[in-house]
Amino acid sequence: MSNARSDRDAVRAQEIAAEQQYLTVLYDKLDTLRQETTQRLKDTLRDSGGPPQARTERDISTRMYTDKLTQLSAVEHGMCFGRLDLDSGETFHVGRLGLFDEDNEYEPLLLDWRAPAARPFYLATAAARDGVRRRRHLRTSWRKVLDYEDEVLDLDAAEQGSDLGLAGEATLLARLDARRTGQMQDIVATIQGEQDRIIRAGMNGVLVVQGGPGTGKTAVALHRAAYLLYTFREQLSKRGVLVVGPNETFLRYIGQVLPSLGETGVLLSTVGGLYPGITATGVESARAAEIKGRESMVEVLTAAVRDREQVPADHVEVVFDREPLRIDRKTAAQARTRARRARKPHNLARRIFRNEMFSALTLQVADRLGRDLLDRRDLDEINVELRADPAVDRALDELWPEITPQQLLDELFSSPERLITATGKHLDDEEREELQRAAGTPWTPADVALLDELAELLGEDDAQARAERERQEREELAYAQGVLHIMEQDEEIADEERLRVSDVLDAELLAERFRSRSDLTAAERAADDRTWTFGHVIVDEAQELSPMAWRVLMRRCPSRSMTLVGDVAQTGALAGANSWHDVLHPYVQDRWKMVELTVNYRTPAEIMDVAAGVLSEMDTELEAPTSVRTSGHQPWSRRVDDLATALPEAVADELREVADGRLAVLLPPQVLADLGPQLAEALPEATLGTSPDDLDAPVALLTVEQAKGLEFDAVLLVEPAAIAEESERGLNDLYVALTRATQRLGVLHTTELPEVLRGI
Numbered sequence: 001m002s003n004a005r006s007d008r009d010a011v012r013a014q015e016i017a018a019e020q021q022y023l024t025v026l027y028d029k030l031d032t033l034r035q036e037t038t039q040r041l042k043d044t045l046r047d048s049g050g051p052p053q054a055r056t057e058r059d060i061s062t063r064m065y066t067d068k069l070t071q072l073s074a075v076e077h078g079m080c081f082g083r084l085d086l087d088s089g090e091t092f093h094v095g096r097l098g099l100f101d102e103d104n105e106y107e108p109l110l111l112d113w114r115a116p117a118a119r120p121f122y123l124a125t126a127a128a129r130d131g132v133r134r135r136r137h138l139r140t141s142w143r144k145v146l147d148y149e150d151e152v153l154d155l156d157a158a159e160q161g162s163d164l165g166l167a168g169e170a171t172l173l174a175r176l177d178a179r180r181t182g183q184m185q186d187i188v189a190t191i192q193g194e195q196d197r198i199i200r201a202g203m204n205g206v207l208v209v210q211g212g213p214g215t216g217k218t219a220v221a222l223h224r225a226a227y228l229l230y231t232f233r234e235q236l237s238k239r240g241v242l243v244v245g246p247n248e249t250f251l252r253y254i255g256q257v258l259p260s261l262g263e264t265g266v267l268l269s270t271v272g273g274l275y276p277g278i279t280a281t282g283v284e285s286a287r288a289a290e291i292k293g294r295e296s297m298v299e300v301l302t303a304a305v306r307d308r309e310q311v312p313a314d315h316v317e318v319v320f321d322r323e324p325l326r327i328d329r330k331t332a333a334q335a336r337t338r339a340r341r342a343r344k345p346h347n348l349a350r351r352i353f354r355n356e357m358f359s360a361l362t363l364q365v366a367d368r369l370g371r372d373l374l375d376r377r378d379l380d381e382i383n384v385e386l387r388a389d390p391a392v393d394r395a396l397d398e399l400w401p402e403i404t405p406q407q408l409l410d411e412l413f414s415s416p417e418r419l420i421t422a423t424g425k426h427l428d429d430e431e432r433e434e435l436q437r438a439a440g441t442p443w444t445p446a447d448v449a450l451l452d453e454l455a456e457l458l459g460e461d462d463a464q465a466r467a468e469r470e471r472q473e474r475e476e477l478a479y480a481q482g483v484l485h486i487m488e489q490d491e492e493i494a495d496e497e498r499l500r501v502s503d504v505l506d507a508e509l510l511a512e513r514f515r516s517r518s519d520l521t522a523a524e525r526a527a528d529d530r531t532w533t534f535g536h537v538i539v540d541e542a543q544e545l546s547p548m549a550w551r552v553l554m555r556r557c558p559s560r561s562m563t564l565v566g567d568v569a570q571t572g573a574l575a576g577a578n579s580w581h582d583v584l585h586p587y588v589q590d591r592w593k594m595v596e597l598t599v600n601y602r603t604p605a606e607i608m609d610v611a612a613g614v615l616s617e618m619d620t621e622l623e624a625p626t627s628v629r630t631s632g633h634q635p636w637s638r639r640v641d642d643l644a645t646a647l648p649e650a651v652a653d654e655l656r657e658v659a660d661g662r663l664a665v666l667l668p669p670q671v672l673a674d675l676g677p678q679l680a681e682a683l684p685e686a687t688l689g690t691s692p693d694d695l696d697a698p699v700a701l702l703t704v705e706q707a708k709g710l711e712f713d714a715v716l717l718v719e720p721a722a723i724a725e726e727s728e729r730g731l732n733d734l735y736v737a738l739t740r741a742t743q744r745l746g747v748l749h750t751t752e753l754p755e756v757l758r759g760i
């Protein structure tokens, strides 16, 4: 027996040594690439001056080498994590980037996990081997191989395998059991089959990924972004990829995943962050956000814009050329009708209104002077004088002002009269009161969708700026064509070592790069441009978005190349979705696809049992995802008299249990508002969940809304009855709260537990 074991140990040690040798070759290769790239970057930066075409070329090379270096640095940790042994006798190592042996006909040394040849690493099973004999998961620490796990794919193994058909089960479970750090990690070494199929799904059309808590929706969404950028690099590097999350804390939580996969060209944003120049820091009631999110707000805003297109009750008078000039209702109404008929946004139709008015006023002045005595030129002169007159200008501006979205919305919400006119039958008194607020109140996330809609309704009178831009673009294109032409002729530029600009760019792209500063990625440019449209949009926690927010995102993605991940059972926002059909039908009818994730990688079975009870209370048809593991810790509950003393004690106990781990205390908003400061004082290691950096703290006091999408080693749930009763989506919130823990769950309550939790 012990002989057999020592034989096995010897084989294992030999295998580890062989893998170590291979890994050393890979890291040597990585070091060489880094040195070469650094040297090229240095050379490029050292060159200075020269003609404009040399500068453009340098800008592009700088960006290219910087991107390359970023990617080469990102893959340092866990660069190679797997190996495939095929029936054919071939062996491939799989890792975070592709490496090739230039001296040996570019034989692959390491397959990029996203390359088609690496796919069996994630998909092969004993029942469908796809030519794979053995899959090996390598466990490494920095550049050292620590251990490995082998899966021999034969039918015997299929019979012994777990019901969930997990790949690399031991490696996966070790990952899932590890302490959380407050930052999501990539899962590239342990992606499971059902996840891989979603990550690599085609890019066209709308793909909905529905899955219960902890099924890896966020992880899958981010790996899909990396996969799409790798596979459709050409297409996507021009327009960029947008990843939308529910709040800043969540974006901070997921912020490291794409860089760790070597991808930096993605814009991470909330919907509230998509309006350049606006920071939505305001807070408001859930009800106000819900009202603002309704589809009917489109009509409200349309009416609010029309309300800024006025005619005088009878007439107004202005003095022009020392005589009164009459702007009467009929003339203004005619001009307004003509302007509206053009179906242009308000600020653009304004020009038509003014033209009409100036023509009418010109005739009025002409009549005064004796029209018969005047010719065309005289009339034109009067027209010009009228346009230059400040009093006339002011009077017309009163009727049809040029207005920004910010001005209009601020004036709408701070004026009861304007609100009544605009909302009409769409809102009742109580709803209007929810919206009313003082002028200059900070913008909220729900306001941003309204501002974006208004920007469409109002338009920007940018005719002059556009003409100037078009002129510049023509010049730049001609210039870029010249650059390419000169370079193609210039034999000296064909330096073997250096990638020629004409190899990677055509004139149009070169001009675009040049125009928009060649050192910016599409994502960086998109962040400054409200009308930017993306190559692909990924929305996480998509169930939370209101109809108005969907309009914003659909405008950003006219190609409808989108991945929407979420769980309609976790919808907390009152304006959020009950069904994917309702969300998507207005935009793509039935032309969308849904795939489901069914395995819960986060919540251990002991806790999921409790959460499943809440789910079936919400809807008996809904099925909870299956947990991949147990934690050995039963959830507990304790009724206490005084939270202010009991909670710090419970936190201290739990912190001891999870050692270096992270703990969340989830409370109803009112309890957090009442007890927050007192608790923060009693718990110096705790933060109050108001800043994205709070996830670094060992203890975070959060509402369920703030904790959405996040996870912690241990969760203390406080006053679940109040959470369940908080809103009509209270049970959804309770379900979300119960599914945040990776190890331990405790419940503290002063009032009776909700029926569904009494089993704890």
Ligand SMILES: Nc1ncnc2c1ncn2[C@@H]1O[C@H](COP(=O)(O)OP(=O)(O)OP(=O)(O)O)[C@@H](O)[C@H]1O
Binding pocket: 172, 175, 176, 185, 186, 187, 190, 191, 192, 195, 211, 212, 213, 214, 215, 216, 217, 218, 219, 220, 567, 570, 601, 602, 708, 709, 710, 711, 739
């Ligand atoms: N294949 C995998 N390998 C390792 N870890 C995984 C895998 N899939 C998911 N996980 C881990 O499971 C946890 C839950 O994943 P994730 O947050 O993506 O789930 P989710 O479906 O978005 O959850 P929720 O709906 O609650 O927001 C994360 O820690 C994630 O890293």
